[in-house]
Amino acid sequence: MTKLVIEDLQKIYKDRETHKNVHAIRGINLTIGSGELVSLLGPSGCGKTTTLRCIAGFEVPDAGAIRFDGENLVQRPPEQRDIGLVFQNYALFPHMTVAENISFGLQMRRVEKSEIRQRVSGVLDMVQLTKLEDRYPRQLSGGQQQRVALARALVIEPRVLLLDEPLANLDAKLRDEMRFFIRSLQQRVGITTIYVTHDQSEAMVMSDRVVVMFDGIVSQFGTPPSIYGRPASRKVANFVGLSNFISGRIVAREGETRRRVDTPVGSLQCLCEGTSEPGEDALLVLRPEAVALSLERPAGAVNLFPAQVRERHYLGHTTDYRLACADGSLVQVHQNALFDARPGTDVWCSFPAESCWLIPAGEASAS
Amino acid sequence: MAQTATSRGDFGHKLFIGFVALVYVFLMLPIVVVFIASLNAGAYLKFPPDGISLRWYAAFFDNEPFLQAMYVSLRVAAISTVFSTAIGTLAAVYYVKFALRWRQALRMVLIAPMLLPEILTAIALLLYYYSIGVGTKTLAGLQIGHILVTMPYVFLNVTATLGNMNPSLEEAARSLGATPTTAFRRISLPLMKQGIVNGAMFAFIISFDTFSISLLLKGVDTMTLPIQLFEYLQWNFDPTAAAVSTLSIVVTATIVLLTDRLVGLRAIHF
Amino acid sequence: MSVDAALPLSMERKSRWPSQWSLLVLPALVLVIVFLAVPYFNIVVMSFRQPSTTAPYGPGFTLTNYVKALSDPFYLAVLVRTLVISIAVTALCLAIAFPVAYHLARTQSRMRGLLFACILSPLLVSAVIRCYGWIIILSNNGLINAGLKQWGLIERPLPLMYNELGVMIGLVHIYLPFMVLPLLGAMQSINPSLEEAAQSLGARRLTVMRRVVVPLAMPGVQSGTILVFVLSASAYVTPVVLGGSRVKLMAPMVVQQLAETFLWPFGAALAIVLAVIGAVSVFAWARATQRLMKGEA
Numbered sequence: 010m011t012k013l014v015i016e017d018l019q020k021i022y023k024d025r026e027t028h029k030n031v032h033a034i035r036g037i038n039l040t041i042g043s044g045e046l047v048s049l050l051g052p053s054g055c056g057k058t059t060t061l062r063c064i065a066g067f068e069v070p071d072a073g074a075i076r077f078d079g080e081n082l083v084q085r086p087p088e089q090r091d092i093g094l095v096f097q098n099y100a101l102f103p104h105m106t107v108a109e110n111i112s113f114g115l116q117m118r119r120v121e122k123s124e125i126r127q128r129v130s131g132v133l134d135m136v137q138l139t140k141l142e143d144r145y146p147r148q149l150s151g152g153q154q155q156r157v158a159l160a161r162a163l164v165i166e167p168r169v170l171l172l173d174e175p176l177a178n179l180d181a182k183l184r185d186e187m188r189f190f191i192r193s194l195q196q197r198v199g200i201t202t203i204y205v206t207h208d209q210s211e212a213m214v215m216s217d218r219v220v221v222m223f224d225g226i227v228s229q230f231g232t233p234p235s236i237y238g239r240p241a242s243r244k245v246a247n248f249v250g251l252s253n254f255i256s257g258r259i260v261a262r263e264g265e266t267r268r269r270v271d272t273p274v275g276s277l278q279c280l281c282e283g284t285s286e287p288g289e290d291a292l293l294v295l296r297p298e299a300v301a302l303s304l305e306r307p308a309g310a311v312n313l314f315p316a317q318v319r320e321r322h323y324l325g326h327t328t329d330y331r332l333a334c335a336d337g338s339l340v341q342v343h344q345n346a347l348f349d350a351r352p353g354t355d356v357w358c359s360f361p362a363e364s365c366w367l368i369p370a371g372e373a374s375a376s
Numbered sequence: 377m378a379q380t381a382t383s384r385g386d387f388g389h390k391l392f393i394g395f396v397a398l399v400y401v402f403l404m405l406p407i408v409v410v411f412i413a414s415l416n417a418g419a420y421l422k423f424p425p426d427g428i429s430l431r432w433y434a435a436f437f438d439n440e441p442f443l444q445a446m447y448v449s450l451r452v453a454a455i456s457t458v459f460s461t462a463i464g465t466l467a468a469v470y471y472v473k474f475a476l477r478w479r480q481a482l483r484m485v486l487i488a489p490m491l492l493p494e495i496l497t498a499i500a501l502l503l504y505y506y507s508i509g510v511g512t513k514t515l516a517g518l519q520i521g522h523i524l525v526t527m528p529y530v531f532l533n534v535t536a537t538l539g540n541m542n543p544s545l546e547e548a549a550r551s552l553g554a555t556p557t558t559a560f561r562r563i564s565l566p567l568m569k570q571g572i573v574n575g576a577m578f579a580f581i582i583s584f585d586t587f588s589i590s591l592l593l594k595g596v597d598t599m600t601l602p603i604q605l606f607e608y609l610q611w612n613f614d615p616t617a618a619a620v621s622t623l624s625i626v627v628t629a630t631i632v633l634l635t636d637r638l639v640g641l642r643a644i645h646f
Numbered sequence: 647m648s649v650d651a652a653l654p655l656s657m658e659r660k661s662r663w664p665s666q667w668s669l670l671v672l673p674a675l676v677l678v679i680v681f682l683a684v685p686y687f688n689i690v691v692m693s694f695r696q697p698s699t700t701a702p703y704g705p706g707f708t709l710t711n712y713v714k715a716l717s718d719p720f721y722l723a724v725l726v727r728t729l730v731i732s733i734a735v736t737a738l739c740l741a742i743a744f745p746v747a748y749h750l751a752r753t754q755s756r757m758r759g760l761l762f763a764c765i766l767s768p769l770l771v772s773a774v775i776r777c778y779g780w781i782i783i784l785s786n787n788g789l790i791n792a793g794l795k796q797w798g799l800i801e802r803p804l805p806l807m808y809n810e811l812g813v814m815i816g817l818v819h820i821y822l823p824f825m826v827l828p829l830l831g832a833m834q835s836i837n838p839s840l841e842e843a844a845q846s847l848g849a850r851r852l853t854v855m856r857r858v859v860v861p862l863a864m865p866g867v868q869s870g871t872i873l874v875f876v877l878s879a880s881a882y883v884t885p886v887v888l889g890g891s892r893v894k895l896m897a898p899m900v901v902q903q904l905a906e907t908f909l910w911p912f913g914a915a916l917a918i919v920l921a922v923i924g925a926v927s928v929f930a931w932a933r934a935t936q937r938l939m940k941g942e943a
Contacts, residue, residue, distance in 0.1 A: 065547075065551060066550075067547055067550075086550070086555075086556075087547070087550045087551055088550045088551075088552075088553050088554055088555055088556075089553075091553075092551055093551065093552075094547070094548065094551035094552075096544045096547075096548060098542060098544055100542060100544035100545050100547070100548035101548075102545060102548070102549075102563055103567065104566050104567060113549065113552050113554075113562075114552035114553055117552055117553030117554050117558070118553055161548075161552070162551075162552075165552060165553070171551075388851065392745060392749070393749070395745055396745055396746050396749045399742055399745075399746050399822075400746075400761065400764050402819065402822075403764060403765065403767075403768055403819070403822060403823075404764060404767070404768075405779070405783065406775075406776050406777075406778075406779025406780050406782075406783060406819065407767070407768065407771055407775075407776070407779060409779045409782050409783055409789060410775060410778060410779040410782065413782050462673075463673045463674045463677060464674065466670045466671065466673060466674065467670065467671045467673070467674035467675075469670055470667060470668065470670035470671035471671065473667075474665070474667045474668075474670070482671070485675070485678055485679075485683075486671075486674055486675075486678060488678060488682060488683075489678065489682055492682075492686075493876060493877070493879075493880030493897075493921075493924075494880075495880050495881075495882045495897045495900070495901070496686075496689075496880060496917060496920075496921060497682065497685075497686075499689065499900065499901070499904060499913070499914075499917055500682070500685035500686050500688065500689050501681065501685050502904065503685065503688055503689055503692050503702075503904075503910060503914065504681075504684065504685035504688050506702060507688055507692075520677075520681055521681070523677065524677060524678070524681050524682060527674060527677060527678075531674065581770055584772075585770070585771070585772035585773070586772075587772065587773055587774060587882070587883050588882055588883075591882075591901075592901070592904070592905065601772075602772045602773070602774045602775075605772075605774045605775070605778070606774050606883070606887070609774070609778060609781075609887065613781075617778060618778070618782075621772075621774075621775040621778055621779075624771075624772060624775060625770070625771055625775065628770045628771070629770065632770065
C-alpha cells in the first residue's frame with residue numbers, strides 16, 4: 010500500500026548519432042495514491058518508458074525526486090527498491106522453469122524453501138497457470154508467458170508494480186482478455202501500479218487515473234472520463250478518441266461552467282473549465298458519438314446545425330458519417346444503424362451542451 | 377507466354393542446381409578421396425585402389441613419429457582450448473558489459489590475430505622468440521602461439537552470444553532483488569554457456585589443424601600432426617598418410633559431435 | 647544495438663577509468679600486445695638490419711633489404727605472380743560461391759543443415775590433408791589422369807600438379823568456404839520479397855539477380871573478396887604441397903629465407919613488402935566497393 014510521488018523529474022540524453030542533448034523528461038510531477046492503477050499514456054518518444062525506468066531505477070534522473078511513502082529512492086539501485094517489473098518481451102529466464110522463474114525473487118529475499126513453494130503455487134493459482142510450473146518459457150504461449158511474468162512480479166509482494174507495455178506483443182483478442190485480467194488482479198491485490206501504454210483504449214479501460222504525456226511533460230492527469238470528456242488541450246483530445254474541432258469565439262457566460270460560443274456552423278452552448286471569458290478565442294471538441302442526426306429539425310435542441318451527408322461507411326456496430334456543414338467544414342458523426350441517410354441527404358445535427366467541451370485558445374495549438 | 381517462361385526457367389533452374397551440386401562435390405571430393413585411399417590394400421597411391429584393407433591404420437600405430445605427433449597435437453590443442461577459452465571469455469564479458477570508449481579499437485586489437493595472415497604471425501613469433509633469447513624451438517613458445525590465434529574465435533563467439541541475449545533478462549533479475557553480480561552469475565552466465573562451449577570447440581579444432589605457427593616454431597619433439605604429415609609427404613606417398621589424415625578428421629569430427637551433444641551448435645558466430 | 651543496451655547501471659554513476667573490471671580484459675590484452683604487436687614491430691625492425699651469413703642478422707641497420715626486395719627482378723616476379731594468382735583465385739571463388747550462397751540462402755529443402763555442414767566441413771580439415779587429397783586426384787597417376795587414361799581419352803597424363811593450375815585449384819578449394827559464408831550472411835539479410843517484387847514488375851531471373859541481389863549482397867562480396875585475397879596472398883601450405891619448387895609464391899619464399907637460408911633481415915623485408923602491398927590493395931578495393939555500396943543505399 011505505497012504512495013508514490015514524483016517531484017520535478019528531469020532526464021536528458023545525449024543522442025548517440027547527432028550528439029545533441031535530448032530532453033526526454035522535462036519536469037514531471039505526479040502523486041499516485043496507494044492501490045491506484047495509473048497509466049502513462051502517450052505516443053512513442055513522449056518519455057513514458059523513461060519515466061517508468063527512472064521509477065524502477067534503471068535510469069538515473071538528472072534532477073527531481075521519486076518518493077515511495079515519502080522516502081526518496083533516486084540514489085538506490087533497482088534491486089533495493091522492492092518493485093515488481095513486467096516487461097513487454099516478458100523477460101522470462103529461458104533456462105529456468107516457470108516455478109524457478111517465479112521463485113527467483115523470493116530466493117533473492119532469502120525466503121524459506123517451504124514458504125517459497127507455498128507462495129509460488131498460490132500465485133500460480135491467482136494467474137490460473139497451476140499445472141504449468143515445470144514447463145519452460147519456450148513451451149508456453151505468449152499469453153501464458155505474460156501471466157508468468159505477472160506472477161513473478163507479484164509473488165514478492167512489491168511496494169509498487171510497474172508494467173511496460175506488457176500486452177503489446179499479444180494479438181488483439183488476447184490483449185482484451187488480459188486487460189481485464191490484469192486489472193481485476195491488481196484490484197484484488199490492491200497494489201499501487203504504474204502502467205505504460207500507447208494504446209488509449211487500454212488506458213481508459215484499466216486505469217483509475219491516466220497521465221497523458223507528450224514530449225516529456227504531463228499534458229493532463231485525471232480520471233478516464235475527464236481525459237475523454239474534458240481534454241485539456243487539442244493534442245490530448247486528438248490522441249484519446251476521435252474528435253471534431255470547431256473554432257470560435259466566446260460571446261457570453263451562461264453559468265459557472267457554461268459558455269456561448271460563436272462558430273462558423275452556428276451559435277453553440279458548451280461546457281468549460283470555468284476560467285475562459287467572453288472575447289477569448291476557443292476550440293470546441295465534439296465527439297462523433299455525441300451528435301444525434303435527424304431528417305426533421307428536432308424541437309428543443311440546445312445545439313443545432315444543418316449539414317449534408319458526404320460519405321457514409323458501415324462499421325457494423327455503428328455507421329460513420331462525414332457531413333459537410335454550411336461553411337464547408339467536415340464533421341464526423343457515428344450513429345447506430347437505426348438511422349440511415351444516403352450521401353447527399355440533408356440532415357440536422359444536434360447535441361447537448363454537456364457533449365461540447367471548450368479548450369481555451371492557449372491549449373488549442375496543434376503542435 | 378507463361379508457358380515459355382516456365383520451361384525456359386526450368387532448364388535454367390536445372391542448370392543452376394546442377395552447378396551448385398557440382399560445387400558441393402568439388403568441396404567434399406578431396407576429403408572423400410583421402411578416406412577411400414586410406415583403405416587401399418595396395419602400396420601405392422593410385423586410383424582405383426587395389427582392394428580394401430586396414431593395414432595403413434595399423435601402420436600408423438607402428439609409426440613412432442606419427443604417434444608422437446598425434447599426442448603433441450592433442451595435448452597442445454587441449455591446453456590451447458583451456459587458456460584461450462578462459463582468456464577470451466573474460467575479455468568478451470568486459471567488452472560487452474564495461475567497455476565504453478575505445479570499444480571498436482579494443483575489438484580490433486583482440487581479433488587481430490585472426491585477421492592477420494597466420495604465416496606472418498608465425499614469422500613474427502619466430503624472430504621475436506629468437507630476439508628475446510628464449511629460443512625458437514620451445515614447446516611453450518609453440519603453445520603461446522596456438523593460444524594467440526585461437527583466442528579471437530572464443531572472444532567473437534562469446535561476445536555475439538552475450539550481445540544477442542535479451543538485455544531485459546538481467547534487468548528483470550535486478551528488479552526482483554538481484555545485485556548486478558548475482559544477476560550475471562544466475563542469468564547471463566548459464567545462458568552464455570553455449571557460446572563458450574562453441575568457442576572452445578573452435579579453439580580446439582583451429583589449434584589441432586593449424587599449420588604455419590606449428591611449422592616455424594617446431595622443435596625436435598614438438599611436431600604437431602599436420603607438420604609431421606607435411607614432412608612425411610615430402611618423401612613418401614604411401615597411404616599411411618591417408619590413414620593418418622582420416623584419423624585426424626575423425627578427431628575433429630568427434631569434437632564437433634561432442635559439442636553438439638553437450639550444448640548444440642546453434643550459437644556459432646563470427 | 648542490443649550489445650550497447652546491456653551496459654549496467656553502474657556505468658552511469660562511476661565514470662572512473664580504469665575500474666577494477668578492466669582486469670577481465672587484461673590477460674587478452676597482454677597476450678595480444680606482448681605476443682603479436684611487439685613481434686610485428688620486431689619484424690619491421692628486423693627488416694632494416696644487416697644480413698649476415700654466420701648469424702640470423704648482423705650489426706647495424708640498412709635499407710639494402712628493401713632495395714633488393716623491390717628491385718631484384720626475381721623477387722618482383724614472385725610478388726607479381728603471387729598477386730596475379732591471388733586475384734585469379736579470388737575472382738574464381740566469387741564466381742563459384744555466389745550461386746552456391748544464393749541457393750543456400752533461398753532453399754527450403756530439408757537438406758539445408760546438411761548443405762551448410764558441407765560448406766563448413768572443409769574448414770574442420772587441416773590444409774595439409776586437403777592438399778593431400780588433391781595430390782591423389784591431380785597427380786599423374788591420380789584419379790583424373792588414371793580415369794581419363796582408362797577411358798582412352800588421353801595417352802600421356804595431363805600436368806595438373808606442380809604447376810600454377812594445381813596451386814589454383816587447391817587455393818580455390820581451401821578458400822571457397824570463406825567466400826560463401828560472408829555472401830550467405832549478406833544474402834540472408836536480403837528480404838526475399840524484394841526479388842518477388844522485381845519479378846512481379848516484369849524482371850526475369852537473371853535481371854533480378856543483377857539489379858537486386860548483387861547490389862544488396864555487396865557487403866558480403868566486399869568482405870568475402872578481401873578475406874580470400876589476403877588468405878591467398880599469404881598462403882603457404884597449398885603452394886608448397888601442390889606447386890612444389892616450381893611455383894614460387896611470396897609466403898613460401900619468405901619462409902625459405904628465414905628457415906633455410908637464414909637471411910632473416912631480407913626475409914623480414916619480403917614479408918613487410920607482402921604485407922604492405924596486400925594492405926594497400928585491400929584498402930583500395932574496400933574504398934572502391936564502398937562507393938558501389940553507397941550508390942545502392
